[in-house]
Amino acid sequence: MIRPALTPIAARLPETVPFVGPEALERASGRAFRARLGANESRFGPAPAVLNAMIQATNDSWKYCDPEVFLLRQTLADHHGIKADEVTVGEGVDGVLGLCVRLFAGPGDSVVTSLGGYPTFNYHVTGFGAQLHTVPYIDDREDLEGLLAATRRQQAKIVYLANPDNPMGSWWPAEAVQRFIEAVPPTTLLLLDEAYGELAPAGTLPAIDTSRPNVLRLRTFSKAYGMAGLRCGYAIGEATTIRAFERVRNHFGVNNIAQAAAIAAIGEHAYLAEVVERTAAARRRIARIAEANGLVPLPSATNFVAIDCGRDGAFAGAVLKGLAERGVFIRKPMTPGLDRCIRVSVGLDADLDLFEAMLPEAVQHAGR
Amino acid sequence: MIRPALTPIAARLPETVPFVGPEALERASGRAFRARLGANESRFGPAPAVLNAMIQATNDSWKYCDPEVFLLRQTLADHHGIKADEVTVGEGVDGVLGLCVRLFAGPGDSVVTSLGGYPTFNYHVTGFGAQLHTVPYIDDREDLEGLLAATRRQQAKIVYLANPDNPMGSWWPAEAVQRFIEAVPPTTLLLLDEAYGELAPAGTLPAIDTSRPNVLRLRTFSKAYGMAGLRCGYAIGEATTIRAFERVRNHFGVNNIAQAAAIAAIGEHAYLAEVVERTAAARRRIARIAEANGLVPLPSATNFVAIDCGRDGAFAGAVLKGLAERGVFIRKPMTPGLDRCIRVSVGLDADLDLFEAMLPEAVQHAGR
Numbered sequence: 001m002i003r004p005a006l007t008p009i010a011a012r013l014p015e016t017v018p019f020v021g022p023e024a025l026e027r028a029s030g031r032a033f034r035a036r037l038g039a040n041e042s043r044f045g046p047a048p049a050v051l052n053a054m055i056q057a058t059n060d061s062w063k064y065c066d067p068e069v070f071l072l073r074q075t076l077a078d079h080h081g082i083k084a085d086e087v088t089v090g091e092g093v094d095g096v097l098g099l100c101v102r103l104f105a106g107p108g109d110s111v112v113t114s115l116g117g118y119p120t121f122n123y124h125v126t127g128f129g130a131q132l133h134t135v136p137y138i139d140d141r142e143d144l145e146g147l148l149a150a151t152r153r154q155q156a157k158i159v160y161l162a163n164p165d166n167p168m169g170s171w172w173p174a175e176a177v178q179r180f181i182e183a184v185p186p187t188t189l190l191l192l193d194e195a196y197g198e199l200a201p202a203g204t205l206p207a208i209d210t211s212r213p214n215v216l217r218l219r220t221f222s223k224a225y226g227m228a229g230l231r232c233g234y235a236i237g238e239a240t241t242i243r244a245f246e247r248v249r250n251h252f253g254v255n256n257i258a259q260a261a262a263i264a265a266i267g268e269h270a271y272l273a274e275v276v277e278r279t280a281a282a283r284r285r286i287a288r289i290a291e292a293n294g295l296v297p298l299p300s301a302t303n304f305v306a307i308d309c310g311r312d313g314a315f316a317g318a319v320l321k322g323l324a325e326r327g328v329f330i331r332k333p334m335t336p337g338l339d340r341c342i343r344v345s346v347g348l349d350a351d352l353d354l355f356e357a358m359l360p361e362a363v364q365h366a367g368r
Numbered sequence: 369m370i371r372p373a374l375t376p377i378a379a380r381l382p383e384t385v386p387f388v389g390p391e392a393l394e395r396a397s398g399r400a401f402r403a404r405l406g407a408n409e410s411r412f413g414p415a416p417a418v419l420n421a422m423i424q425a426t427n428d429s430w431k432y433c434d435p436e437v438f439l440l441r442q443t444l445a446d447h448h449g450i451k452a453d454e455v456t457v458g459e460g461v462d463g464v465l466g467l468c469v470r471l472f473a474g475p476g477d478s479v480v481t482s483l484g485g486y487p488t489f490n491y492h493v494t495g496f497g498a499q500l501h502t503v504p505y506i507d508d509r510e511d512l513e514g515l516l517a518a519t520r521r522q523q524a525k526i527v528y529l530a531n532p533d534n535p536m537g538s539w540w541p542a543e544a545v546q547r548f549i550e551a552v553p554p555t556t557l558l559l560l561d562e563a564y565g566e567l568a569p570a571g572t573l574p575a576i577d578t579s580r581p582n583v584l585r586l587r588t589f590s591k592a593y594g595m596a597g598l599r600c601g602y603a604i605g606e607a608t609t610i611r612a613f614e615r616v617r618n619h620f621g622v623n624n625i626a627q628a629a630a631i632a633a634i635g636e637h638a639y640l641a642e643v644v645e646r647t648a649a650a651r652r653r654i655a656r657i658a659e660a661n662g663l664v665p666l667p668s669a670t671n672f673v674a675i676d677c678g679r680d681g682a683f684a685g686a687v688l689k690g691l692a693e694r695g696v697f698i699r700k701p702m703t704p705g706l707d708r709c710i711r712v713s714v715g716l717d718a719d720l721d722l723f724e725a726m727l728p729e730a731v732q733h734a735g736r
Contacts, residue, residue, distance in 0.1 A: 001581060002554040002555060002581075003554065003555070003581035003582060003608070003609070004472050004525065004526075004554075004555055004556060004557040004581065004582050004609075005472075005525075005555065006471055006472060006612060006615075007470075007471065007472065007473065007474035007477075008474065009474065010470065010471045010472075010612065010615055010616065013615035013616065014615065015611050015612070015614035015615055016614060016615070017435050017436065017614065017619050018435075018619060019435060019619070020435075021432065021434050021435045021436060023434040023436070023438060024434075024435075024436055024438070027438065036431070039431075039432050041430050041431055041432060042430055043430060044430070045429065045430040046429060046430065051426050051427075051429075054426040054429065054625070055423050055426060057597075058419050058422040058423060058625075059419075060597055061413065061414055061419075061422065061594070061595050061596075061597045061598050061629070062409050062410055062411060062412070062413040062414065062594045062595070062596060062597065063404070063407075063409055063596060063597050064389065064407050064409060064590070064596045064597060065596075065597050065599070066389050066391040066392075067385050067386075067387060067388075067389045067392075068385065068389060068391070068392055070391060070392070070395065091459055091618055091620075091621045092618070092620055092621070094618055094619075094620055094621070095618050095621060098618060102375075102378065103374055103375065103378045104372055104373075104374060104375065104378075105375065106375035106376065106377065109375075127615070127616050157372065157373075158372075186370040186371065186372075187370060187371070187372055187373065188372060189372040213369060213370075213371035213372065214371060214372050222432070226429070226430045227429050227430070228429075228430060228431060228432045228433075229425075229428055229429045229430065229431050229432060229433050229623060229624030229625070230429050230623050230624070230625070231433070231620060231621060231622075231623045240371070241371070241372075243383050244374060244378065244383070246383035246384060246385065247374075247378055247381035247382065247383055247384070247495070248378065248381065248495050250459055250460070250462055250463050250466060251385050251386060251387070251462075252459075252460055252462055252599060253459045253460070253462070253463060253599060253621070254599075255597060255598050255599045255623045255625070255626055256597030256598070257422070257426075257597070257598070257623070257625050258623055261429070
């Protein structure tokens with residue numbers, strides 16, 4: 001059938017969903033999960049005051065949202081000690097990542113990331129026709145020296161680093177990241193994804209510095225702030241770099257309830273501290289459950305724990321499958337070397353009770 | 369200062385906001401508008417049941433939204449008598465338009481639209497490096513024959529038609545649009561923007577037909593459904609064309625409250641009928657107010673009325689300015705020929721009371 005042709009770049013792309021949602025798995029199996037521990041969400045949710053802000057904002061749902069996202073940017077600027085024109089807001093970090101690639105990496109350009117790093121970033125890189133170069137993890141951490149070497153070798157337009165990291169939960173201390181920042185060539189854009197930053201130990205995040213035009217710090221309300229469904233992420237950077245987003249972003253893309261909720265969330269310091277503590281406690285409990293089953297939990301600076309199942313990817317996959325069949329949704333890395341692990345997000349006590357109850361059977365079943 | 373280079377396409381783009389929001393005007397003037405009649409929002413808002421659905425959905429804000437938008441797509445499919453794989457959902461029609469351009473029009477490709485048509489579509493066309501070709505309105509309507517001729521002449525990858533139209537509020541009957549659909553070359557994608565479709569007279573929208581791979585029908589929850597702040601629009605089309613969006617869309621882009629609200633909104637038939645009637649009544653009142661001031665309201669199939677101020681663009685601009693100074697936010701077309709008009713959105717009685725009270729002074733002041 002004669003039809004409009006896709007652009008050459010679009011024609012080469014697969015039809016895909018970077019993450020299959022638990023909803024799709026539930027539809028396929030016909031069974032609802034009883035514990036949702038796979039998407040690195042914060043089961044503790046947003047602060048009560050934030051829920052109230054959302055409910056209040058429904059009264060303004062007839063209005064288009066402020067395309068300049070002015071109040072939220074001002075709030076973020078005050079929070080981080082920067083200026084409002086040093087931050088841009090988008091439809092989650094996913095949306096911001098897509099715009100970064102669109103602005104800075106065109107067809108054939110090189111982009112560097114870690115092998116097994118965030119798939120949605122890779123989706124955007126491929127989606128704009130750029131060339132992805134990957135650097136393996138070393139000892140379950142992103143390889144800073146390797147990333148730098150690849151960046152220089154490929155004359156990369158963009159290098160992506162997540163700190164703390166997903167899917168392993170590992171992290172580098174601020175000094176190492178600061179050295180990395182300083183070593184990235186000034187013509188390469190560093191995307192420093194700190195989605196889990198609020199949950200990391202003190203000393204993990206370098207000080208904010210908006211003087212470098214080649215560094216964007218990415219933050220989100222999806223993790224510690226418990227608002228994954230609202231789609232609100234942001235980038236901090238030097239003003240001219242930030243202004244470039246005005247060339248391409250969907251100006252009305254961030255929904256008005258998300259803007260109102262994010263403004264409220266920034267002010268809830270005590271609640272954030274409580275979430276950080278509850279997250280740490282849940283991580284410790286996940287680790288204990290893993291150890292009780294002969295598995296090895298990896299240290300984590302995030303809201304999930306990667307658990308080394310001690311054998312190959314097929315075995316870890318069987319554990320995941322066993323948990324899914326028993327109502328527990330988790331995910332796992334798929335990259336060789338990392339794929340020996342499963343990845344379990346923090347949850348409420350009841351969620352972890354179920355995980356604790358089902359893991360022995362899942363492991364036993366996988367071992368057959 | 370050495371910095372990362374923008375891609376050649378991005379480097380040529382201006383930093384812009386396609387629509388300056390009333391919030392920005394308020395910040396600049398230091399005064400809040402007392403009537404917001406410029407953004408073609410539905411001041412009647414969403415149905416009470418929809419507000420309840422939003423409030424319920426805040427409880428799920430900790431969860432990532434379903435990346436397949438399954439329930440909403442199924443609801444829309446049932447509503448339109450199509451299949452779920454014949455509809456895709458995005459961050460407002462704005463978001464969907466951007467993806468359409470990205471998929472089908474690359475650097476140097478030709479795209480056809482009306483001179484004075486929707487600026488955000490043009491923003492996306494330019495944003496992906498495609499070449500915009502415009503066709504003037506005739507008698508305040510989009511020129512179907514002219515659009516077709518330009519499409520053929522330019523071998524356009526995309527042709528954009530809004531029916532009903534913004535900013536003039538004019539429309540073509542379904543038969544004329546159907547002939548247009550049939551005449552568009554099969555290698556050209558027709559973007560038929562029916563954002564105001566629910567508000568148009570019977571006989572304006574051609575029957576939905578998903579057999580043509582080169583037609584996408586764009587709809588939104590921002591207008592008749594009163595949910596402009598939630599950012600939810602969708603495209604209906606042939607399944608393979610719809611599937612192409614899976615190559616490039618931000619799968620988690622549509623916020624979970626927006627998805628829940630949209631699902632609820634589709635079921636509120638009586639409320640929609642009431643909004644349609646209130647919108648028509650408000651249009652009639654705006655027309656009477658215009659006539660009482662010696663101005664000529666144009667017929668409208670939308671939630672706004674274009675008012676011919678009878679002189680040039682400068683005069684109409686002065687009327688707009690006079691209204692703004694008196695607390696009434698409206699907008700106006702800027703394209704020569706259309707710019708003799710102001711554009712006034714429907715509102716509540718109190719909004720139109722203020723418009724009625726302030727228009728005489730604004731006109732008198734503009735005429736000096």
